[in-house]
Amino acid sequence: MSDPQVVASRYAPPAPARRQLWKAAIKWPMYSVAVMPVLLAAGWLLGQGQALRWGQLLAFLLAAVLLLAWENLANDVFDADTGVDRLGKPHSVVNLTGRRDRVAVLANGCLGLGLVLIAVVAARSSPAVLALVLACCGLGYAYQGPPLRLGYRGLGEPLCWLAFGPLATAAALLALAPAAPATAIPWRTALLLGGGPAIATSLVLFCSHFHQVAEDAAHGKQSPVVRLGTAPAAALVPWFVALTLALQWAPVLLGRWPLTALFGVVGLPPARALIQLLREHHAAPEQISGSKFLALQFQAFNGLGLACGLAVGPWLSRW
Template sequence: MAATSCNFTQASGFNKLQEQLQLQSYFKRQCHQRSAFGVEKVFHRRYRGWLQVERWHRYQHVSCARVEELAPSVFEENVGEETEEDISKETLIWRAIKLPIYSVAFVPLTVGSAAAYLQTGIFSARCYFVLLASSVLVITWLNLSNDVYDFDTGVDKNKKESVVNLVGSRTGTFIAAYLCLALGFTGLTWTAIVERNLRSILFLVCAIICGYIYQCPPFRLSYQGLGEPLCFAAFGPFATSAFYLLHGNASAMNHFPLSGTVLSASILVGFTTSLILFCSHFHQVEGDKEVGKMSPLVRLGTKKGAEVVKGAVLMLYALLVAFGLSKALPLPCIFLCALTLPMGNLVVRFVEDNHKAIVFLQDKNKIFMAKYFCVRLHALFGVALALGLVVARMLRTTFASRPILS
């Protein structure tokens, strides 16, 4: 009995000692975790942005590594089809309207008007908005007729955002397209007559001809991979120079040659516009191959195409610096356009990071936004260029009006 009581007492004391040791160890762990949590919280608060960037880059590298290890056939049946089915009707209508693409009507007009303002100090709001409405109608013709002729060749048979596929009427889309062209060209011609500058009509006709032979039969030069040069000529030298002539003084601009400033600006505008067209082909490579449309990306492949995008963005800013050093463009243009460098870098990084999804995952939706990033670059660069020309005129006027101290 006594022995049992002694053993129980010893066991009870041992258990209490063990409980105290466990409790002490628990409190030590809690204190250590709290202190570690406090340090980690301070670290995250200070370096949160850097950690997010590093986590994103690590995710991109791991994703690319996994993608390269997997065979394309594993994803062909599921990924592409599922993402296409998930696209809502509203999204398809938005894509069919292509509202951001209408910046290709806004930018040449704005840059050409700003170049004329730099040269003559004249700006007509009435002329600007009539030309803008007419240009939008011509771009609508380009988009609608492109959908019609791509429907005829079978390029858009699986393109759900095609206007013909959404509306269900090839004839109705065709009539609407050429009605827009007629109204748009009427507005451009009327403005040229009112401004007494018929020389601009020649440039505008050349721009429209470039758009016609780009996509319309029997030419269809876009199927030969010549869409980008035609786009460069139409929206760059032809359209920008025409709008420059229409915004100048009639008597002066009819006899005044095109300046180096407007020619340099038009080259930059043509460059950014062509980049939009080039990047719009990334998600259409397979469909273009099936119907024999030899776009530049079909010929080069998406890997080399991503390198071309990088080279084109570098060339854009190299030309900007060259035009500034040669004094073809005023310094405010160089400074303001240089502020768009982050957007140019975003275009390059996005294409480089996502072009592999087309090859390995057969997922076109990852690269679809590339053209819209190019649209943002085009719009920002064009606005900066036009604003730089306006600022240069204001500075010139300010310094010219100052009295010279003897």
């Protein structure tokens, strides 16, 4: 093939292996991190006795999925530019297709469509919704895109917490609230509601570094695991879990949330498995490549448990 964007390989994997790579590239379980702020806001509002605006909920969920698709595809594009994914990530969409240009177009299309949906949601609620989501997208670009590439400086986790925590949760609270115009961004509620689950989301990103330390270090990507080393980084994982739960349990102990908010403990089994896996095999990339999916199970079950607990708490208290 003469097109320099097309990568022709004489050693293409067989069809079953290629299907597995595409499954890994799509990363559909990862979209739980995108929808969680919306589900948490919905659970909170239901627990406050407020009626949800279901059209807003569905539109926001779809927009969140599209914007995370942009994030994932753009990450593959930008990492292809630095070469960090060339050997260590065969399931990169750029590596699978050999077409950086087309993947970039698809990524930008997801971004554009997602922002159009958010603009519609904002027009039906508050202009602050669009501003908050744009701030999230800006952080997402700063994490991976030139010239900042803050993820290469070990700053991905705090950016992740900020975007998927108070910013996205505040946007969702405004978008789903009853139709009366919102007068202010609910920062306090967004921080209380989204702070803990966003730590679990940041843990997913943190665990994605363990199996690619050598590749990251070789290409100048100073992830926290590269900076700390695998053993000290693995020792931090229980603290991620503990802090996630502490921020969710504190409002219960203070009487601000119902006891059912403790339903988030359903995420503990995968968290325990993750801690054990990384404690025993932190330096064995081939054995811990799935650690981020254990972190993702913790994030998903914990967040869903919290959202459901907040929603049903007042209803159960009547019995």
